[in-house]
Amino acid sequence: MRYISTRGTAPALDFQQVTLAGLASDGGLYLPESWPTLSTETIAAMRGMSYVDTAVTVMAPFVAGVLSDDELRALCTEAYGRFSHAAVTPLVQLDQRHWLLELFHGPTLAFKDVALQLLGLLFERFLSGSGKHVTIVGATSGDTGSAAIDALAGREGVDVFMLHPKGRVSDVQRRQMTTVLAPNIHNIAIDGSFDDAQALVKAMFNSPDFSGRFALSAVNSINWARLMAQVVYYFYAAVRLGAPERPVAFSVPTGNFGDVFAGYVAAKMGLPVAKLIVATNVNDILHRALADGDYSQGTVVPTPSPSMDIQVSSNFERLLFDLGGRDGIALAAQMAGFESSKAMRLTNAQREGAAGLFGSDRIDLDDMALAMRWACEKSGEVIDPHTAIGLAAARRADLGDVPVVTLATAHPAKFDDAVERATGVRPTLPARIGDLFERQERYDSLPGTFDAVTAYIAERAVSTR
């Protein structure tokens, strides 16, 4: 399998290269050259399969030529063996139409563990013994950082510099990052929003001077391997609800468009997906883009669902590329327009292409709290604010009797204050991380400027020169 850039000019890469590279050298994002498809029989045969076997079936075409099925199985067994639930991502029924897919049973209690536990092992496999060293630079609205740090702490050949917006991640999220004291982990709190942090990371990658000095790599959801790992659970859930004979809809609490793009890939591979509902909070750029074709950046409003407080959705570019006929040169021009004016219109082809599969909704604070109470009262399920946004959108969507799976993206204890405010129930951390508030923290605070952050990293990272 070869991978090509959405902006048309970076060289095509294989799976190993694309995993280590993250962002493409032309500023674009990598995608498979073509979508592999799975036959109806192959999908039907997933019904009784374990999570690991499902993962191998779904991901094998993407790693072909780089990892054998047995090598892939060994990595998945190790990655998903660290989850605390035997089903890895269990389905929980709420009523006759609604299900939750619990993606938060990994080490840091958010769905990002599903991808990052595997990515950490892929990095180690591709780097250890090679004499190579990579410097991971990332921005996090909370969950990516903790999941990446857990997956990469102490691993050979990797340093991690993780930027989080100071004071805008929850205490649990911050402590999950800052209490990891491994010497290859560097936490930086910057003044600004998540978008500011993400823009700094992009600027570092786009600076030939800086990125030429260090072998920079990304673990944000711009990294293809992460999206690939997330495709698996769409298959895993849908076959348990009747696919491939019965189509299933998904409601996805969305920020950077990574998780829901994985659902799009599942549909491209042949999974009968009735609808992908893109659920946003009041930071609704994706809802506006899908409903009206208006992709224009607003000001970020902090909410109780901080992992979705985003006004630029990096992975949306992948969808626009695929829907727009995979014309990298045209897309590069469209994205350059967006980067200079902070606004763009979707083309007719992009709008029409999205209309069949995607729905969208914008959920405000009241509707979020109502969804949390509904889940609690109807089925005794305590859900986190992100999941509640997905569930509120799922309940409002008009989908007849199609089963709707809301992706439950975080454990409620990660957002205990918001959950208690809405439901009166204070969720508690699982015993395995219950001592989080006793652990020592370590991080540095910096102004959100390119010069301050690059100077900090340059002092500590391994130079390739």
Ligand SMILES: *Cc1c(COP(=O)(O)O)cnc(C)c1O
């Ligand atoms: C990251 C995250 C999201 C958003 O996922 P994207 O892939 O960025 O769309 C939603 N909920 C939680 C809890 C998250 O950590």
